[in-house]
Structure formats: structure tokens, C-alpha cells
Amino acid sequence: MLELLFIIGFFVMLLMTGISLVGILAALVVATVLMFVGGLFAIVIKLLPWLLLAVAIVWVIRVIKAPKVPQYQRNKRSRY
Template sequence: MLEIFFLIGFVVMLMVTGISLLGIFAALLVAAAFMLLGGLFAVVIKLLPWLILAVVGVWIYRSMQKPQARRY
């Protein structure tokens, strides 16, 4: 919801300052790309403890297992 308010305010400010319609579309594209990358980065940071916990869990599970004899 906050992103929508940002985009609306961004477009209004660009129109008030006299930027052309093509410039507004280009600026919206760049702003959307930055928000997408920022959102993905935030999700990675938010999920990082769970990813580390999963890696530690698999590491502990594998260390508890005895080696399997390979049959070819």
C-alpha cells in the first residue's frame, strides 16, 4: 500500500514540475525497478535467520547419519 502512495506522489510531483509524459513513464519504470530490488533485498534479510537455521539443521542431520555403503 505504501508503494502505491509513493508512485502516486511521484507522478504528481513530476507532473507539477513540468516533466513530459515520456519522462514520467521512464521515471516510473526506474522507480518500480528500484522498489522491486529493495523489496527482494528486504525479503532475503527477513528470511536469512530461517535459511541459516535450515542449513544448520541439515548439517546436524548429516553428521548424525552413519555413512551408507555404496552398492554399484
């Protein structure tokens, strides 16, 4: 998948700049950046279930270990 992104970025950049040494170097840079961004996106998608699981575990632990705060009745006034 990432190789395909690299080829597409390289080809499009060569079409835009023409075939020269500067054009080839620019195409390599653009294709590498495109692969880097695509790789980061793929890693986020791959790790998303584990990140959600970690958030759920932390939430459950905080709910279990939360101190019990007494609930006061706010609207009940004394008549003193």
C-alpha cells in the same frame, strides 16, 4: 520503506528527464525497478535467519546419519 524508495526514484528520474509524458513513464519504470530490487533485498534480510537455521539442521542430520568409516593407520607398514 519501499514507498520511500519509490518516491525517491520517481523524483530523481523526473529531475533528470524533465516533466513530460516520456519522462513520467521513465520515472515510473525506474522507481518500480528500484522498489523491486529493494523488496528483494528486504526479503533476503528477513529470511536469512530461517535459511541459516535450515542449513544448520541439514548439517546436524548429515553428521548424525553419516556412515561410520573405519580409520586406517596410513603410516604403519607391515614388514613382510
